[in-house]
Amino acid sequence: MVAKHKKKSIVVAVAGNPNCGKSTLINAIAGSKLQVGNWAGVTVEKTTADVVYSGKHITFVDLPGSYSLTPYSQEEIIARDFLVTEKPDVILNVVDSTNLERNLYLTMQLLELDIPIVMALNIYDEAQKKGFVINIPEMEKLLGMDVVPTVSTQKKGIDKILSIIADHSYQPPKVQFYGTDLERAIRMVEENIKKNDSLSGYNSRWLAIKFLEEDQHVLEQTAIVDMSGLTAEAVKHLAKDHDDDILSQVVDERYALASGLYYGVFKTTKKPRIELTEKIDKFILNKYLSIPLFLAFMWLVFKFTFDVGNPFVDWIDGVISGPVSSLFSFLLVSLRAPEWFQSLILDGIVAGVGGVLVFVPIIATMMFCITFLESSGYMARAAFIMDRFMHKIGLHGKAFIPLLLGFGCNVPSIYATRILETDRDKLLTALIVPLVSCGARLPVYVIFTSIFFPDNAATVIISLYILGIVLAILMGMLFNKTLFKAAVPVFIMELPPYRLPSFHNLMVHTWDKVKHYMVKAGTVILAASIVVWFSLNFPYGVEKEDSILAKTGKVIAPVLVPNGFGNWQSSASLLTGLVAKEIVVSTMGEIYSGDEEDAEVSVSAIEQLQGVFTSFFDACRNVVVGIFSNVDITGISSVEDESSSNLKLKVKSSFSPLSSYSFMVFVLLYIPCITVLAAFAHEFKSWKWTGFLIMYLTVLPWFVSMIVYQGGRLLGLG
Amino acid sequence: MFPMEMLKVGEAAVIEEIFLRGNIDKKYGSRLESMGFRVGSKVTVLNNEGRGPVVVMVGNSRVALARGIAKKIMIKKIKEKA
Numbered sequence: 001m002v003a004k005h006k007k008k009s010i011v012v013a014v015a016g017n018p019n020c021g022k023s024t025l026i027n028a029i030a031g032s033k034l035q036v037g038n039w040a041g042v043t044v045e046k047t048t049a050d051v052v053y054s055g056k057h058i059t060f061v062d063l064p065g066s067y068s069l070t071p072y073s074q075e076e077i078i079a080r081d082f083l084v085t086e087k088p089d090v091i092l093n094v095v096d097s098t099n100l101e102r103n104l105y106l107t108m109q110l111l112e113l114d115i116p117i118v119m120a121l122n123i124y125d126e127a128q129k130k131g132f133v134i135n136i137p138e139m140e141k142l143l144g145m146d147v148v149p150t151v152s153t154q155k156k157g158i159d160k161i162l163s164i165i166a167d168h169s170y171q172p173p174k175v176q177f178y179g180t181d182l183e184r185a186i187r188m189v190e191e192n193i194k195k196n197d198s199l200s201g202y203n204s205r206w207l208a209i210k211f212l213e214e215d216q217h218v219l220e221q222t223a224i225v226d227m228s229g230l231t232a233e234a235v236k237h238l239a240k241d242h243d244d245d246i247l248s249q250v251v252d253e254r255y256a257l258a259s260g261l262y263y264g265v266f267k268t269t270k271k272p273r274i275e276l277t278e279k280i281d282k283f284i285l286n287k288y289l290s291i292p293l294f295l296a297f298m299w300l301v302f303k304f305t306f307d308v309g310n311p312f313v314d315w316i317d318g319v320i321s322g323p324v325s326s327l328f329s330f331l332l333v334s335l336r337a338p339e340w341f342q343s344l345i346l347d348g349i350v351a352g353v354g355g356v357l358v359f360v361p362i363i364a365t366m367m368f369c370i371t372f373l374e375s376s377g378y379m380a381r382a383a384f385i386m387d388r389f390m391h392k393i394g395l396h397g398k399a400f401i402p403l404l405l406g407f408g409c410n411v412p413s414i415y416a417t418r419i420l421e422t423d424r425d426k427l428l429t430a431l432i433v434p435l436v437s438c439g440a441r442l443p444v445y446v447i448f449t450s451i452f453f454p455d456n457a458a459t460v461i462i463s464l465y466i467l468g469i470v471l472a473i474l475m476g477m478l479f480n481k482t483l484f485k486a487a488v489p490v491f492i493m494e495l496p497p498y499r500l501p502s503f504h505n506l507m508v509h510t511w512d513k514v515k516h517y518m519v520k521a522g523t524v525i526l527a528a529s530i531v532v533w534f535s536l537n538f539p540y541g542v543e544k545e546d547s548i549l550a551k552t553g554k555v556i557a558p559v560l561v562p563n564g565f566g567n568w569q570s571s572a573s574l575l576t577g578l579v580a581k582e583i584v585v586s587t588m589g590e591i592y593s594g595d596e597e598d599a600e601v602s603v604s605a606i607e608q609l610q611g612v613f614t615s616f617f618d619a620c621r622n623v624v625v626g627i628f629s630n631v632d633i634t635g636i637s638s639v640e641d642e643s644s645s646n647l648k649l650k651v652k653s654s655f656s657p658l659s660s661y662s663f664m665v666f667v668l669l670y671i672p673c674i675t676v677l678a679a680f681a682h683e684f685k686s687w688k689w690t691g692f693l694i695m696y697l698t699v700l701p702w703f704v705s706m707i708v709y710q711g712g713r714l715l716g717l718g
Numbered sequence: 719m720f721p722m723e724m725l726k727v728g729e730a731a732v733i734e735e736i737f738l739r740g741n742i743d744k745k746y747g748s749r750l751e752s753m754g755f756r757v758g759s760k761v762t763v764l765n766n767e768g769r770g771p772v773v774v775m776v777g778n779s780r781v782a783l784a785r786g787i788a789k790k791i792m793i794k795k796i797k798e799k800a
Contacts, residue, residue, distance in 0.1 A: 019779075067749065067752035067753055068748070068751075068752035070748050070752065096778075098778050099777055099778040099779050100778075101754070101777055102752075102753065102754040102777045102778075102779065105752060105754075106752075247748075251748075251751055255756060277780070278764065281764065281765065281773075281780075285765050285773065287767050380782075383782075384771060384773070384782045387770055387771050387782075387784075388769065388770040396784065397771065397782070421745075490746055490784045490786060490787055491771050491782065491783070491784040491787075492746065492749055492750065492753070492781065492782070492783055492784065492787065493781070493782045494753065494779055494780065494781050494782075495773060495780040495781065495782055496779075496780075497780075
C-alpha cells in the first residue's frame with residue numbers, strides 16, 4: 001500500500017506489544033521523516049517513514065501495538081491484515097527486554113507468517129540495570145533471526161538494524177515446531193488448502209493454523225463458509241488425543257516455545273527490588289490520595305497551559321494586528337487594489353485566520369501536557385482511578401481517555417474511542433465527547449471573560465469546563481439507562497512503568513497536533529473567513545445589518561431571545577461556528593470591525609519590527625512571572641491593545657455579563673464543528689446516530705443556556 | 719483454590735484455573751492469555767481496595783483488571799522466599 005509505487009523500497013513492518021517503546025524507536029530511526037496518517041478505511045493512526053540508508057530506500061510502517069495476532073481489538077486486526085495481505089519484506093519485531101517472555105509470545109505468532117524478522121531488544125539499558133542477562137547469540141540461534149539490543153532514547157543499535165535491513169542480510173524465518181500431533185494436523189490441513197486455488201494467495205501453514213483455531217476473521221476474509229472439509233480429518237485426529245479445544249492447544253504450543261526460549265536465554269543476577277513505579281503508584285493509586293492528586297494534576301495542566309500559552313497569545317495578537325496587518329495594507333495600497341479587495345484581505349482573511357492563529361500557543365501547550373500525560377504513563381492510571389466513577393455512566397475506566405483527550409480536540413477523541421472493546425462503549429463515549437470543552441472553544445471564553453469578567457476570568461472559564469463535564473456525566477447516565485442497556489463492560493488495561501518522556505519525543509507529537517490545528521486555520525478557516533466576509537459584505541457597500549449573513553442571523557435570532565442573546569450578531573456567529581468553534585470569534589471580529597473611528601497610529605516599519613522582538617521578550621518574562629505567581633489564569637485580560645479593545649467595546653454594548661455567560665454555555669454545548677460530525681459519521685457509519693448527535697446537541701444547549709439566563713434573571717443577576 | 723480478587727496487596731499466587739469460557743468471556747480470556755495470564759503464571763497483587771479494579775504484576779508488567787475478571791481467575795497462594 002505504502003511503497004508499491006516505489007519499487008526499490010524495502011518495506012519494513014514494525015510490530016510489537018503496546019508499551020514496548022516502539023514509537024520512540026521509530027522516532028529514533030526516522031527522526032523528522034515520520035508521516036502520520038490513517039489506515040485506509042479506518043481511523044487508527046498510521047505512522048510511516050521513508051529512510052535512505054547506504055543508498056537503499058527503506059519504508060517503515062508502524063503497526064498498532066498488539067499483544068497477539070488473534071484479533072481482539074481493531075488494532076490487532078489492522079496489524080495482522082497488513083502483515084498477511086501486504087506481505088512486507090521484513091518485520092522489525094520490537095521487544096521489551098524487561099518483559100521478554102510475554103513479548104516472545106507475539107514473536108512466535110509473527111514467525112508463523114513466514115516473513116523474515118529482525119528483532120530489536122528494546123529498552124535494553126533498563127534490563128541491564130535490573131540485572132537481566134540475555135544470551136543474545138543463543139537467542140539468534142534458536143529463533144533464526146538477528147537480535148539487536150537497542151536503546152531508542154540514546155539511538156543505540158539503530159545503525160546495526162538499518163544496515164541489516166539495507167544489506168538484505170536478514171535470515172529466512174525459521175519454522176517453529178508445534179509438537180508432533182499438532183504438526184501432523186497442520187500438514188493435513190495444508191494439503192487441503194493447497195488443493196484449493198482460491199487460497200493460493202495465503203501462506204498455507206499460517207492459514208492452516210488459523211483454520212484450526214477457527215479464526216472468524218480469517219473465515220470471513222477467505223469467504224470460506226464451511227471449512228469442515230478442510231479440517232475435519234485433522235480435527236478428528238487431534239480430538240482423539242486431547243480433550244482441550246484446538247485453539248488452546250495452539251496457544252499452549254506457542255507459549256511453551258516462548259517460555260522455553262525465555263528460560264534458555266534469560267538469567268537474572270540481581271534480586272528483584274521494589275521498583276520506582278511501585279513506589280510512585282503507592283501514592284498515585286492510593287485509596288485516599290488518588291482523586292485529590294488527579295484533580296491537582298488537572299489543575300496543573302490548566303495552569304501550565306494558560307500561564308505559558310497566554311503571554312504568547314498576546315504576542316502573536318500584537319504581531320498580527322500590528323506588523324502583519326500593516327504589511328498587507330501597505331502591499332494592497334501600493335498595488336492599488338480596489339477597496340473591497342483590501343477589505344476582504346484585511347477584515348476577512350487577516351482578521352479571520354489571524355484570530356484563530358492567535359490561539360496556537362494555548363493549543364500547543366495543552367497538547368504538550370496531554371502528550372506528557374500519555375507518554376509518562378499517568379494516562380493509564382487516570383483510567384484506573386476513574387474506573388469506578390465511569391461505571392456510574394455504564395462505561396469503564398478506559399473510556400476516560402478519549403474524554404480527557406477531548407480537552408485538546410474532540411476529533412482525536414472520537415478516534416480514540418477505538419481503544420474500547422465493544423461498539424456500545426465506543427458509541428456511548430463518542431456521544432458524550434462533544435460536551436468536553438475542546439481547545440477551539442477557549443478563544444470564545446477568553447474574549448468574553450476578558451470583557452465581562454476581567455477580575456474572575458479564571459473562575460468563569462473553569463466553571464464552563466466543569467459544566468461540560470457535569471453534563472457529560474448526566475447525559476452518559478441518561479443514555480446508559482435508556483439507549484444502551486447492554487452488558488457491563490470489562491476493564492483490562494496494562495499500566496506501563498513510569499517513564500520520563502524525552503523532550504524531543506514530546507515535541508514531535510505536540511508539533512504533529514499543532515500542525516493539524518494550523519492546517520485547519522490555513523484551509524477550513526481561511527475558506528470560512530472568505531465566505532463569512534462575502535456573506536457580511538454582499539451586496540458590497542450595504543450596511544452589515546443588511547448583509548446576507550445578518551439576514552440569516554435575524555431569522556434565527558428570535559429563537560434565542562429566551563437565552564439572552566437574540567441579536568443577529570450572535571446567531572450569525574454561532575451559525576458560522578458550525579464550521580469550527582474558533583470561527584465564532586473571527587466572525588465577531590469581522591462583524592464588529594471596519595467602522596473604526598480611532599485615528600491610525602502610524603509607526604514606522606522598523607519600530608514595528610523592534611516591537612515584535614521586545615514584546616516577545618515581554619511574553620517570555622510574563623511566562624516566568626505567571627508560573628511563579630500564585631494562582632489563576634490572570635494574564636488573559638492584562639494586556640490590551642487598540643485593535644482588540646475596539647471589538648471588546650462593541651461586544652460590550654450587545655451583551656450583559658449574564659447573557660454573555662449564557663452565550664458561552666451555548667457555545668460550550670452546541671453541535672461540535674463539522675470535523676467532529678464528519679469523524680463521528682465516518683467512525684460509526686450511521687446516519688441515524690449522527691442525526692441523533694446533531695439533534696441532542698441542539699436541544700440540550702438551548703435548554704441549558706435558557707435555564708442559565710432565565711435563572712440568572714430571577715436571581716437578579718442580569 | 720480461591721479467586722484472585724481475594725488476594726491482599728503484596729501477596730503472590732499461581733494461577734490454577736481461568737473461568738472465561740463463555741462466548742463473550744472467551745474474548746477476554748484470549749486477551750488475558752496474550753498478556754501473560756495463564757494457568758501456572760505467577761501473579762503478585764499490587765493494588766486491591768476491595769472494590770474497583772485490581773492491579774496485579776504478571777511477568778514484568780502491571781495489569782489493571784476489572785474485579786469481575788479477577789473473580790474468575792482462581793489461584794493458589796504461594797509464600798515468597800524472603
